[in-house]
Amino acid sequence: MQPRFPRVSPTPAYQQVAEAIEREIVTGHIRPGDPLGTEAELVKQFGVNRSTIREGIRLLEQGGLLRRDSSRRLWVGLPHYERLATRMSRALVLHEVTFRELYEAAMPIQIATIEAAVERATPELIAALEDNIERTERALRDSTAVAELDGEFHGLIGRASGNRVLQLAREPSEALVVETTELILAKVKEGAPRLLHAHRMYVDALKRRDKDAGRLWVRRHLDDWRKGFERAGRDLDRPIDRIYLQNR
Amino acid sequence: MQPRFPRVSPTPAYQQVAEAIEREIVTGHIRPGDPLGTEAELVKQFGVNRSTIREGIRLLEQGGLLRRDSSRRLWVGLPHYERLATRMSRALVLHEVTFRELYEAAMPIQIATIEAAVERATPELIAALEDNIERTERALRDSTAVAELDGEFHGLIGRASGNRVLQLAREPSEALVVETTELILAKVKEGAPRLLHAHRMYVDALKRRDKDAGRLWVRRHLDDWRKGFERAGRDLDRPIDRIYLQNR
DNA sequence: ACCAATTTGTCCGTATGTATG
DNA sequence: TCATACATACGGACAAATTGG
Numbered sequence: 083m084q085p086r087f088p089r090v091s092p093t094p095a096y097q098q099v100a101e102a103i104e105r106e107i108v109t110g111h112i113r114p115g116d117p118l119g120t121e122a123e124l125v126k127q128f129g130v131n132r133s134t135i136r137e138g139i140r141l142l143e144q145g146g147l148l149r150r151d152s153s154r155r156l157w158v159g160l161p162h163y164e165r166l167a168t169r170m171s172r173a174l175v176l177h178e179v180t181f182r183e184l185y186e187a188a189m190p191i192q193i194a195t196i197e198a199a200v201e202r203a204t205p206e207l208i209a210a211l212e213d214n215i216e217r218t219e220r221a222l223r224d225s226t227a228v229a230e231l232d233g234e235f236h237g238l239i240g241r242a243s244g245n246r247v248l249q250l251a252r253e254p255s256e257a258l259v260v261e262t263t264e265l266i267l268a269k270v271k272e273g274a275p276r277l278l279h280a281h282r283m284y285v286d287a288l289k290r291r292d293k294d295a296g297r298l299w300v301r302r303h304l305d306d307w308r309k310g311f312e313r314a315g316r317d318l319d320r321p322i323d324r325i326y327l328q329n330r
Numbered sequence: 331m332q333p334r335f336p337r338v339s340p341t342p343a344y345q346q347v348a349e350a351i352e353r354e355i356v357t358g359h360i361r362p363g364d365p366l367g368t369e370a371e372l373v374k375q376f377g378v379n380r381s382t383i384r385e386g387i388r389l390l391e392q393g394g395l396l397r398r399d400s401s402r403r404l405w406v407g408l409p410h411y412e413r414l415a416t417r418m419s420r421a422l423v424l425h426e427v428t429f430r431e432l433y434e435a436a437m438p439i440q441i442a443t444i445e446a447a448v449e450r451a452t453p454e455l456i457a458a459l460e461d462n463i464e465r466t467e468r469a470l471r472d473s474t475a476v477a478e479l480d481g482e483f484h485g486l487i488g489r490a491s492g493n494r495v496l497q498l499a500r501e502p503s504e505a506l507v508v509e510t511t512e513l514i515l516a517k518v519k520e521g522a523p524r525l526l527h528a529h530r531m532y533v534d535a536l537k538r539r540d541k542d543a544g545r546l547w548v549r550r551h552l553d554d555w556r557k558g559f560e561r562a563g564r565d566l567d568r569p570i571d572r573i574y575l576q577n578r
Numbered sequence: 579a580c581c582a583a584t585t586t587g588t589c590c591g592t593a594t595g596t597a598t599g
Numbered sequence: 600t601c602a603t604a605c606a607t608a609c610g611g612a613c614a615a616a617t618t619g620g
Contacts, residue, residue, distance in 0.1 A: 131589045140388035153597050161421040173409040179494050187495035190442035246427050247435035251499040379609045
């Protein structure tokens with residue numbers, strides 16, 4: 083009996099439940115914002131036990147495809163960037179990516195993002211960016227706060243780009259950028275003022291709708307970031323430490 | 331009684347279980363490939379019911395942080411790109427992104443990818459790319475097959491880049507690229523040979539380590555893709571239909 | 579190839595807390 | 600305030616699959 087068939091393994095009921103619900107969402111039969119119904123109703127529809135339903139629901143809950151409101155009722159959710167980005171950056175750390183990979187990817191993505199942002203930035207987003215800059219000024223000595231505000235700043239730039247695919251491509255690296263930025267700012271004291279100046283130049287480029295200036299300052303900002311990482315005594319080609327991500 | 335405290339809401343037990351396990355993985359205390367132990371053991375450790383443990387496990391299972399082998403035992407997993415990419419491209423569809431967003435993001439990412447690939451492509455990967463081209467030749471009339479082979483081709487280019495962050499940034503759009511490519515090839519008959527020729531030029535550029543040629547052909551390839559989408563009668567600025575993604 | 583122990587998948591019943599009307 | 604509906608969590612149970620002798 084030489085030729086074997088691939089092993090057939092029955093799909094667990096909880097997986098089938100999750101897949102069925104996911105299919106309904108992805109195909110658009112039920113849409114984000116729709117109520118999914120109570121667990122008891124799902125029990126009736128699928129004809130399985132409530133525990134099984136609950137396990138299936140948990141599978142989708144983590145990905146953001148299902149949400150629960152304050153009353154814990156189930157709704158179809160719209161997976162959000164930060165949520166996916168967090169998971170991805172954790173995956174990147176587990177894969178032990180190097181700073182060089184991060185830098186090499188951040189450069190073209192952020193340049194494309196600023197180009198789009200220069201074209202499409204609205205007054206509201208520019209105001210939000212300026213507010214962020216003011217808060218950064220006031221927090222200049224606190225490297226943790228500045229790193230977080232830097233993350234917020236780049237998130238706003240992403241929104242200004244009006245391109246959700248770019249946003250999604252940018253954010254997984256951005257989460258790691260924040261972690262490394264904090265490390266750098268704690269060790270390189272001229273880091274924070276240089277960061278602040280670069281942010282000012284970003285906004286200036288947006289206001290003047292000057293793509294060249296935008297590109298220039300993204301390059302400078304990211305080069306500063308890379309040099310800071312080296313100056314902090316880190317090796318560009320060694321895996322980024324998982325210690326950075328230990329909280330949250 | 332004016333000043334209220336922020337509302338305190340208790341974290342469900344199954345979430346705490348999931349978060350505790352996730353923290354152990356992310357911090358590296360347990361590593362990908364390690365066994366997690368049986369459900370009964372976790373019941374003892376956490377002091378909660380088995381159903382609660384199971385729900386917590388489901389949360390992590392979906393993200394790839396936990397895996398089950400053929401015997402359904404639990405292992406710490408290494409989340410893979412395709413898995414995350416699939417989730418992200420679904421999110422993109424749910425967010426109703428437009429083809430223009432997709433195109434605008436694909437261009438810089440794929441250019442950066444080819445630049446890195448030109449530097450780092452190994453003979454093995456070039457051989458795999460040439461094999462892919464041969465198979466594409468033979469399947470030229472089958473638009474579904476060609477679209478899938480195109481996806482495989484770009485996956486190989488991504489691996490050749492040696493940059494996992496770029497890979498992760500590229501793949502969510504790549505999944506949508508495949509769907510739209512299939513649509514285009516079915517409607518535009520000169521599409522398949524032009525795609526094949528572009529692929530040949532990619533590999534040629536890799537072999538000669540010619541970055542300029544690589545960039546040039548990425549631009550042509552993606553421009554063809556955009557023009558094909560328009561020629562297939564689609565609007566660049568309308569949300570990409572979720573029908574494309576209905577399977578899998 | 580068979581058996582016994584282990585482990586997962588599934589189900590049932592029940593108690594408790596909370597949100598809504 | 601009270602009643603109802605619902606999610607959370609628990610304990611116990613059994614079948615099926617897997618493992619290791």
